[in-house]
Amino acid sequence: MIRRNTRKVKVRNLYIGGDAPISIQSMCDIPTANWQACLEQIKQLSAAGCDVVRLTVNTEEAAAGFKELRRHTDMPLVADIHFDYRLALAAIDAGADKIRINPGNIGGSDRVKAVADACKERGLPIRIGVNGGSLEKDILAKYGRVCPEALRDSALYHASLLEQFGFYDIVLSVKSSDVFTNIEANKLIAAACDYPLHIGVTEAGAIPDGLIKNSAGIGALLSQGIGDTMRISLTDSPVEEVKAAVNLLKALGIRKGINIVSCPTCGRTKIDLKRHYAALKSAIDEIDTDREITVALMGCIVNGPGEAREADVGVAGGDGEAMLFRKGEIIRKIPEYEIVPTLVAEIKELLH
Ligand code: SF4
Numbered sequence: 001m002i003r004r005n006t007r008k009v010k011v012r013n014l015y016i017g018g019d020a021p022i023s024i025q026s027m028c029d030i031p032t033a034n035w036q037a038c039l040e041q042i043k044q045l046s047a048a049g050c051d052v053v054r055l056t057v058n059t060e061e062a063a064a065g066f067k068e069l070r071r072h073t074d075m076p077l078v079a080d081i082h083f084d085y086r087l088a089l090a091a092i093d094a095g096a097d098k099i100r101i102n103p104g105n106i107g108g109s110d111r112v113k114a115v116a117d118a119c120k121e122r123g124l125p126i127r128i129g130v131n132g133g134s135l136e137k138d139i140l141a142k143y144g145r146v147c148p149e150a151l152r153d154s155a156l157y158h159a160s161l162l163e164q165f166g167f168y169d170i171v172l173s174v175k176s177s178d179v180f181t182n183i184e185a186n187k188l189i190a191a192a193c194d195y196p197l198h199i200g201v202t203e204a205g206a207i208p209d210g211l212i213k214n215s216a217g218i219g220a221l222l223s224q225g226i227g228d229t230m231r232i233s234l235t236d237s238p239v240e241e242v243k244a245a246v247n248l249l250k251a252l253g254i255r256k257g258i259n260i261v262s263c264p265t266c267g268r269t270k271i272d273l274k275r276h277y278a279a280l281k282s283a284i285d286e287i288d289t290d291r292e293i294t295v296a297l298m299g300c301i302v303n304g305p306g307e308a309r310e311a312d313v314g315v316a317g318g319d320g321e322a323m324l325f326r327k328g329e330i331i332r333k334i335p336e337y338e339i340v341p342t343l344v345a346e347i348k349e350l351l352h
Pocket of ligand 1: 269270298
């Protein structure tokens with residue numbers, strides 16, 4: 001896959017855009033003033049594979065909490081600002097690594113300049129986030145509805161407000177809860193500028209619907225080389241967002257890791273494959289590796305051996321037992337209750 005050529009911006013110790021790996025973001029769902037609880041959540045997000053965490057800075061207390069967090073974690077932190085440019089300045093002072101703000105919503109070019117100058121002085125990028133609910137009246141009037149072109153125009157309008165002050169460390173996001181609008185809007189913005197893009201399907205709902213919408217939208221864009229950083233937005237814990245994002249990147253071959261191939265089961269299945277899958281998946285989630293390993297969990301000896309042979313390690317289930325394969329070779333028969341522990345041990349052996 002050839003990635004779109006984009007500018008690179010720095011967010012603390014990571015880059016977004018250019019040749020930087022696609023980073024995973026999420027957002028704390030706790031008031032930022034409660035910084036101790038946010039810190040715990042950030043630790044969980046980090047353990048799940050999160051690269052960047054956003055927090056709302058909607059009050060002075062939140063800005064104070066943000067400052068404490070900054071002192072207690074190295075995680076790149078983004079301050080989410082709506083309307084109040086003074087809170088943006090407070091977040092910058094508190095040590096934010098990136099500001100998420102829409103310059104057209106903060107009331108005048110002197111305020112935009114103040115934020116742009118403060119960010120420029122510290123080398124901080126600004127993310128502009130446009131969605132269907134935030135479109136300017138004149139843009140809505142021009143197109144008569146929320147559409148990909150309107151989202152593109154709005155994002156470029158906000159970017160132009162920063163560009164007039166010589167500020168170009170910009171990340172753009174154009175999001176819609178409608179998957180098709182989302183994909184088309186991102187394609188338009190990708191064609192119109194070289195700013196890195198933060199992608200995701202907004203307000204996508206809970207699991208599983210939200211996962212499906214995000215996978216369709218983000219997957220379509222990433223497969224076309226569009227997208228530099230991503231958030232899977234779910235009506236669920238942010239940790240679930242990160243886990244899903246990691247799995248999506250692994251499914252697309254963008255991040256390396258352990259990939260499970262398992263059959264859908266049918267009338268031939270002789271082992272409790274769904275239970276084994278759940279146990280194997282949770283064991284694998286605990287293994288941190290950037291090596292690419294394929295594990296096959298197949299339900300029968302008719303179609304199972306093919307996939308099990310192709311995998312690095314795999315089993316094909318029989319009646320209360322399974323045939324173990326390693327690198328295409330039959331190793332031995334194992335009883336059903338040993339399937340998961342044996343596969344986990346084999347994976348660990350491969351990682352040594
Ligand atoms: S691998 Fe075997 S058990 Fe699994 S779906 Fe195919 S035929 Fe059925």
